[in-house]
Amino acid sequence: MEDDLIIAKFANENTREEAFNLLLKKYQQKIYWHVRRMVIDHDDADDVVQDVFVKVWRNLEKFREDSQLYTWLYRIATNECITFLNKKKQRQHVSLDEEDSSYLSSTLTASSYFNGDVAQMKLQQALLKLPEKQRLVFNMKYFEDLKYEEISEIVGTSVGALKASYHLAVKKIELFFRSND
Amino acid sequence: MKEINTYDDNLEGGELPDFRAVNPFTVPSDYFEEAAAHIKRVCQLPFVGDDVPLSDSSISPTYFEDLSEQIKLRISLEEILSERKASGFDIPADYFAEAEQQISSAVKLDTLVGTHKENTFQVDSQYFDSLSTRIKERIASESSALENNPEPAKVISIRPWIKYTAAAACLLCVLSIGAYFGQNSDEATSPVVQTAVAETSLSAISDDELVDYIASNNDSDDLHYYVDYIYASDQEQDEDEVRCSELEDKDLEAYIKHML
Structure with a gap:
């Protein structure tokens, strides 16, 4: 179903729940994987995804169609991820100024829900060395195949800066692979 | 023996025989x-x-x-x-430089981790079936909780304001009352006594907090005088008070009213 139809149905109280079901069906997996790649742990991702959709339920009525629905959803999910990771840093006594996500390394290696090969595990470890926003951009571009224009709308950064960030991320990943051969 | 050749038999006067003058080629009718x-x-x-x-x-x-x-x-x-042949299609500015970067990135990643980008994280096979239900249950429970216990009025912490307001009040008291009453002193309202009281109140507030408050809440040019006063030694402060005593009372009153 088209997003504008979902929004129109949500605006009507009689069809609101139906619209929300359609929205969940259409986007829950995409949002889950987006969150999971950021928070790494499945249970954490589950909590964050629930928070995301509770916020969506509360705020979809106020959604102004000056952006795409899915970029709006991604924006909420991204903000929730960052909030969650900041809280996690505080719990683990990691400085909020700490740029990379090395504090998630143990979560990654301990995760039983990971079936990648050695190269893929190494890629994830390399990604945890990136600053959070750069990791976010890399995930959206590489794994989720979003266009730079869409990512720009989600994270509020110019397309040019995103391209440079992605290219820099790949260089760092390459360096990580070389130094960990 | 002479060969019998009839080819030129009738070639009298160099003329071809009549039958040779007939055009052997034909054209379609009405051609011409x-x-x-x-x-x-x-x-x-x-x-x-x-x-x-x-x-x-x-x-x-x-x-x-x-x-x-x-x-x-x-x-x-x-x-x-x-x-059109020259520039039939348009391209974004710096396209080729960016494309080179993007291709280089894609090639590097392919070399490092292979061409497949399949999801390496997993979930239980039934996870997504139950996720929607759990989200809806949570929304329902939060909604009912909200109905039963309406959200309390939002409490805004005012501690920083209390601290800064107290700092401001004390500072202005020191500066203005000290200067104003210093000139009208009698034995009962000695400025020394008042300054001592004010200094006792201020002692709980650090100098840095005072300076921070003034910097964030005062845009007048007096800021550096306040700061000088706060960090000045006792002897310098005494000298300042002497200078203050030379000001006209009505000027001081007007200034204090304006500031307060």
């Missing part, structure tokens, strides 16, 4: 009647004075009237087409 019209059609040129009428079906009656217009149109079209 149509040839002229055909040639004219090919050449697209009119034959003045020709017996072929201009109303021939291959030439429009207004052909010559339209011809110059057609030629102009053709020239315009050629110009447009030649421009």
Whole structure:
């Protein structure tokens, strides 16, 4: 179903729940994987995804169609991820100024829900060395195949800066692979 | 023996026999009647004075009237087409530099982790079936909790404001009351006593907090005087008070009213 139809149905109280079901069906997996790649742990991702959709339920009525629905959803999910990771840093006594996500390394290696090969595990470890926003951009571009224009709308950064960030991320990943051969 | 050759038998006076003068080739019937019209059609040129009428079906009656217009149109079209050949499609600025980066990144990643980008994280097979239900249950429970216990009024912490307001009040008291009453002192309201009281109140607030408050809440040019006063030694402060005593009372009153 088209997003504008979902929004129109949500605006009507009689069809609101139906619209929300359609929205969940259409986007829950995409949002889950987006969150999971950021928070790494499945249970954490589950909590964050629930928070995301509770916020969506509360705020979809106020959604102004000056952006795409899915970029709006991604924006909420991204903000929730960052909030969650900041809280996690505080719990683990990691400085909020700490740029990379090395504090998630143990979560990654301990995760039983990971079936990648050695190269893929190494890629994830390399990604945890990136600053959070750069990791976010890399995930959206590489794994989720979003266009730079869409990512720009989600994270509020110019397309040019995103391209440079992605290219820099790949260089760092390459360096990580070389130094960990 | 002489060969009998009848070839030139009748070649009298160098003339060929009559039968040889007959053209052995033929043309389609009416060929020559149509040839002229055909040639004219090919050449697209009119034959003045020709017996072929201009109303021939291959030439429009207004052909010559339209011809110059057609030629102009053709020239315009050629110009447009030649421009398109040069830059028919547009590309974003710096496209090729960026494309080189992107291709280089893609190649590097393919080399490092392979071409497959399959999801390496997993979930239970039934996870997504139950996720929607759990989200809806949570929304329902939060909604009912909200109905039963309406959200309490939002409490805004005012501790920083209390701290800064107290700092401001104390500071202004020190500066203004000290200066104002210093000139009207009698034994009962000694400025020394008042300054001591004010200093006791201020002792709980650090100098840095005072300076921060003034910097964030005061845009007057007096800021550096306040700061100098706060960090000045006792002797310097005494000298300042002496200088203050030289000010007119009404000027001080006006200043204090303006500031408060």
